[in-house]
């Protein structure tokens with residue numbers, strides 16, 4: 001069965017490609033490499049020993065998306081990872097975020113309709129829950145109040161899927177609401193490598209650890225949490241990738257839209273992450289306390305019960321393993337995917 005993976009060269013997408021191939025799916029990647037690069041695909045081919053077809057282009061161009069279905073289809077399902085994803089940046093560039101993240105999803109749905117593809121897994125996020133009233137967050141609380149345009153774009157995309165599922169009885173959609181992914185594939189060949197200065201916590205710490213950045217800026221130590229820093233539910237990216245394979249199987253058992261959390265059910269603070277990373281890389285990593293970042297919340301962590309019940313999926317890896325795998329990837333590839341061949 002062939003799966004179209006939009007954003008398949010990105011961080012979560014690339015790890016999911018490996019899990020799909022292990023589960024005997026065929027894959028086609030569509031990516032514009034705006035926050036990734038073609039070298040990722042070479043690495044995926046090296047790890048898997050499989051040739052992976054890919055098309056470079058923008059999903060906000062309907063003719064490109066139609067062409068994907070025409071040239072590489074038919075597809076059993078689409079997994080849609082492709083999006084702009086930095087919470088802070090989205091507050092500064094809301095138009096770019098809404099245009100990119102909404103139009104691409106509408107184009108994919110339109111092409112799916114034209115070419116008779118009925119299944120989609122959509123990359124959603126814990127950010128759709130906004131500032132939670134209760135922890136852990138269960139899917140049943142609803143999603144009307146994200147604190148930033150990035151999160152709003154995820155909520156609106158979920159609504160597109162829900163509405164389309166009401167209009168087309170054949171349609172099956174799963175929004176997977178992710179906790180914060182960390183870590184890397186055990187090979188150290190693929191990992192998280194954002195363009196420019198990382199916006200997320202652990203990629204930033206990894207750059208400090210490898211000596212590319214001077215110190216971590218901690219955005220606020222006055223949150224109502226035990227050590228004053230923000231707390232999040234962190235999940236190994238390979239666990240997350242496996243959740244997609246489990247979700248594809250579950251979509252054979254029902255129709256319509258569903259939303260499922262992929263998280264661990266616990267949170268860690270910025271200081272806990274920094275201290276654990278210092279242990280893993282063998283050096284006390286420097287930091288400075290800065291003002292809170294716009295759009296941030298104090299704490300979130302997801303209730304993973306529904307994923308266990310419906311997908312038979314539970315996260316396997318602990319924080320230490322996530323950070324060991326992050327460090328393995330970063331120390332083996334200090335310049336990311338452009339690291340010279342002899343350091344790989």
Ligand code: UFG
Pocket residue numbers: 085086087125126127178179180199200201202204216217218219220229230231232270293296300
């Ligand atoms: N943080 C710092 N310094 C940094 C970066 C982050 O102190 O340089 C702090 C943040 O303030 C926050 C925590 O580290 O308290 C985590 O921040 P991230 O940027 O790593 O992650 P977010 O929780 O803001 O967002 C991430 C993804 C989103 C996703 C969300 C789901 O970027 O795409 O997790 O919870 F929606």
